[in-house]
Amino acid sequence: MNEQLQLDFDKIIKTLKISEKEIQLKKSFLKKFINNGFPNRKQEDWKFLDISQIIKKNIGDLSFFNDYSLPNEIDQSIFVSGLEHNKIIFINGRIEKIDFNYEDQNQIEINDEIGKIITFDYENSLIDLNNAFTNKTFKILIKKNYSLKKPLIIYHSTNDKIKSKNVNLSLDFELEENSSLRLIDYFSDNADKNFVNILYNFNLKKYSILKNYKLDKFRNNNLKYSFNNIEQEDNSISETFILSAGSDYFKNEVNCNLNGEYSSAFINGIFSLKENQQHEIRSTINHLVENTKSYQLIKSVLGKNSKSAYQGRIFVNSKAQKTDGYQLSKAILLDETSEFNAKPELEIYADDVKCSHGSASGSLNENSIFYLMSRGLSYKQSKELLINGFLLDVVEKITDPEIKNLIKNIIGLKE
């Protein structure tokens, strides 16, 4: 694999017009990645689902070079209907279109930052991989006091031109004081057996609001990894909703640093998995100052041969008195072969806090099914009704009514 990495890297460097300094930086990330390789189960964060094995089994050899010189045709049929929205369209990892037609153009700044690298303090070789290979990073800045009128949908689509490829993309967002953004990540795939690696960074200034909805609904054979880093100043709010249902493998990581007082973070997620799917959500909420709040609710419905994992961590710094942290994960196992893993973790260094977590897993309640069947429903209908009710709970946490309806339609949940 290492030769392939080096070869593909050299090809990419040739196509990018970036400074020597930036090349060196990229090279250092490549070196780090080559040293560490794909994460495996020996690393605590990858204990439950071993990406290195999954890539080996599902894809085999990956190649890392993508030719971005030619544009791809945009397939209009993938667009979400019934909701006016701004668009960013990625096809096979190439940005095809950025369209903020509904907005005041003076209030949004989009900078094409070739060679720009987003760095964090965490050891994560997939971020290193992303930094080494990503070809373009756009920075999107929402100016002070501006709230986007319409949501922004980022389309992550693939067409049949790629196979066994690693696709890396990254975006950097800054929300200035008192601004707000509703962001939907919408995945639709026509390609098979690729590994998509997405890196987002969000800087939330005072009083800003970010709502991010990640919708992976359509069944496909790709493997995906997404990392969201969210930095929050005073009184800012972040809300993340994850629908994890489509890909063969999907790991969503959210790292949230509550740096300002009265900031809050919400993470809600649904796993709805079937045959051979393996999905994971890993969240880290760092309560770093006083008076911050976080809330997490994750629910899984697991079919035959599927596996979900939830690793949630609440960290409370010794300065962060009056923290309120809550975490709940629940799972329904539908088949003998389904598996649920959880590691809800609390790490607390302040005494005046309220932190709790809960986790429960089991099968559908037979009594409830009996009750519904005695009212005339079939077994299948009863089961569906119970599962829908179970999941609807999470969807109801979405604070934006327009998007809540959209998501209900997409999932096919009716009230």
Place this chain on the structure above:
Amino acid sequence: MDTREKDIENLKDYKYGFTTDIENIKAPKGLNENVIKFISNIKKEPKWMLDFRLKAFERFKLLKEPDWQKPKYPKIDYQDLYYYSAPKSMKDKPESLDELDPKLLETYNKLGIPLQEQARLNGIAVDAVFDSVSVATTFKGELTKHGIIFCSMSEAIQKHPDLVKKYLGTVIPTTDHFFATLNSAVFTDGSFVYIPEGVKCPMELSTYFRINASETGQFERTLIIADKGSYVSYLEGCTAPMRDENQLHAANVELIALDDAEIKYSTVQNWYPGDENGKGGIYNFVTKRGLCKGKNSKISWTQVETGSAITWKYPSCILKGDNSIGEFYSIAITNNHQKADTGTKMIHLGKNTKSKIISKGISAGFSDMTYRGLVDINSKAKNSSNYTQCDSLLMGNKCGAHTVPYIKNKNFDSNVAHEATTSKISEEQLHYCQQRGLNPEEAVGLIVNGFCKEVLQQLPMEFAVEAQKLVGISLEGSVG
């Protein structure tokens, strides 16, 4: 002075911190095959026992010391330790207590564990372990009547080799983790219990561990076998002198419950925790594991952990037999610079197996406390259930409380529920108690005891009283 104040006065300084000046026989310093042969030789062990040790040592050489735990400690030089230390007078084990070195008797009297016939604790048979050897076992005659074997491990190897051979290392094999394997290679003494079929042990069995010699690691090994339909309740207590150095305690405890048998294992651990600046204290790295081998068997762990500089242990249950039950009740208290990383593992293999985990952690001062636990439901463990509750109480913002549960559910017929909370003592509760005339310290003591009640009531009577006092006293100076 009321009793509580007296207790505090008594225990303000760790009252078990004295040393007994006694002549010792030690193995040469360091860890190598010769030392293992020395230990085996001095204990007059048969060849199969030496082979067991050497096999473990071969394996140990390949292992790396784990470092994933939360409390970090300076590297231990395993070559700079004594692996065997025994009072000289114990070279030929005295036949009766009359021949026992009076200094030893005095030591145990001071610890509140009288070994003499007339002053014996009522209804509790004690095996007293001093550094590397068992010095005395009480109530032997009474127990023999019921066919119960309760003796030191060394004696069991001599007198009951078949049982030892059959069960030793079946729960913690010689191929286990670093500290367990080290123990398998160099273990010195410990208790051996065998309860025959259908016998309900008429009294509590108890071991009292005492570390005395300096620069010595204590590696004892306990094996308890409850045959079909039997019942035993076993208690363990520990203390050590105050020293500036850190001492290693790496014991292995194996429990085996056959069909319909029940073992109840309680620990009140009060090793020297180090001084208030975190100097000295015991490293308590113990491997405790129980196997519910037969159907309808039950193993229950209860622990009150107040001592040690670092406590790092996970008493576990392997629920292999159908309908077997595993329980874990724990109170862990850390104060000053103490650190603890403790919890349990419940591994469900058989059908209809049930487990329950209640863990209460209290941290004060500059201490750090971690609950780490695993609930693993195997795909064959149909209709199993687990309930876990771990609560932490923090006093002050210099200490930490962490909860790291691992939950693996591979069976759709099984239910796993986990709950955890972290909080401080609420102002309302304090206010209420003080309004009723308690001073702040009494109020905290009362609330903490209430917080721990679910676990304390699992302890046998004699221990519960002591543990309750210990809970109050360990937190001394952390209020205000």
